[in-house]
Amino acid sequence: MGDFHFLRPWWLVALVPLAIIVWALRRASDAATPWRGIVADHLLPYLVQGTAVKRRLGPWWMVVGSALLAVIILAGPAWKREPSPFADDVAALAIVIRISPSMQTEDIAPNRLARSVQKVHDLLGRRGGSKAALIAYAGSAHLVMPPTVDVEIIDSFAGSLDPKIMPEEGDAAGEALKLADQTLATVGGGSILWITDEVSPDEVAAVSLWRSKTHTPIRVLAPVSDEAALKDLRSHTESGSSELIQLTPDDSDIDRLERASRFSAAAPMEGGDRWQDSGYWLTPVLVLLVLAFFRKGWMQSLAARS
Structure with missing residues (x-):
C-alpha cells in the first residue's frame, strides 16, 4: 500500500464544507443549544428531550457516513496499476x-x-x-x-x-x-x-x-x-x-x-499503463447506506430535531 494515493485529490477539498455543514446542522439540531449558559450543563440531559439519544447510531450518522464515503469515491483511491485500454496487443x-x-x-x-x-x-x-x-x-x-x-x-x-x-x-x-x-x-x-x-x-x-x-x-x-x-x-x-x-x-x-x-511485446511507454481507480469497490457500501433512507420513518427523528 506504499503507492496509495488519490487520482482526483481535489475532491478531498469537499471535506471542508462538509465538515462545516455537519457542524452547523449538529448545532442547529441540538435542542440544548438555546439553553446553554442558562441551565447548568449537568441538568440539561434531564430537562431537554433529545440530548440523551443524540449519540445513538441513527440517520444523522448515516448521512455523514454516506457523504464522506461519496467524497472518497470521487477522489479515486488507487494503489496499483493496470494496462491502458488503448495499449496495442501486438508490438x-x-x-x-x-x-x-x-x-x-x-x-x-x-x-x-x-x-x-x-x-x-x-x-x-x-x-x-x-x-x-x-x-x-x-x-x-x-x-x-x-x-x-x-x-x-x-x-x-x-x-x-x-x-x-x-x-x-x-x-x-x-x-x-x-x-x-x-x-x-x-x-x-x-x-x-x-x-x-x-x-x-x-x-x-x-x-x-x-x-x-x-x-x-x-x-x-x-x-x-x-x-x-x-x-x-x-x-x-x-x-x-x-x-x-x-x-x-x-x-x-x-x-x-x-x-x-x-x-515481441511492446515495451511500456511512460503513460502506457495507468493507476487503477479502486473507488468503485466502495460503491456497493454507499448504495447500502443510501438504501436505509428509503425505510419509512427512518428520517423522522432527524427531521424532528432539525
Missing part, C-alpha cells in the same frame, strides 16, 4: 526495404521489389490495427511513413517505391536499421522486418555494430532465388537476435513473419 513493426536496381531483378516474378511489396501487404493485413512504419534506403535512409495503423497508406507508399526516386544509390543498411530502431522507440518498442537481397561488404561492419547496441528483434525477408546469394545474405544478417526467411511463392513466409512480429 509495432518497422519495415525496412532496400530500394536498389538489384531489387528489380526478375528472378522472382514480377520482380524482387514488387513481390516484396505484395508480401508487406499480406503481412499488414494479418496484423489488424497494429502500428507499422515504413523505411526505405539505398545510399541513404528515409522514414517514408512513421508508425501508423493505416494499412492502406503504407501500401500506397510501398507500391510507389522505385530506385529512380532515391536520392543516391548505394547501401545504407546500418543507417536504415538505426533509423528503424529510433522510430520504434517512439511507440514503445517492437520488431523490425528488413527486406533486402544483399548487404554490401562496406555495410557488414555497420550492421554488426548496430546489432551489438540494440536488443530489437529483427527478421530478414530475402527476395532471392539463388542459393549462393541466400547463403551469402544469411552470413551477413543472421545472428542470435535475427532470423532470415526466404521469400516463398506461397504464404509460408508470411506465416513465419506473422508469428515472429507478434512474439
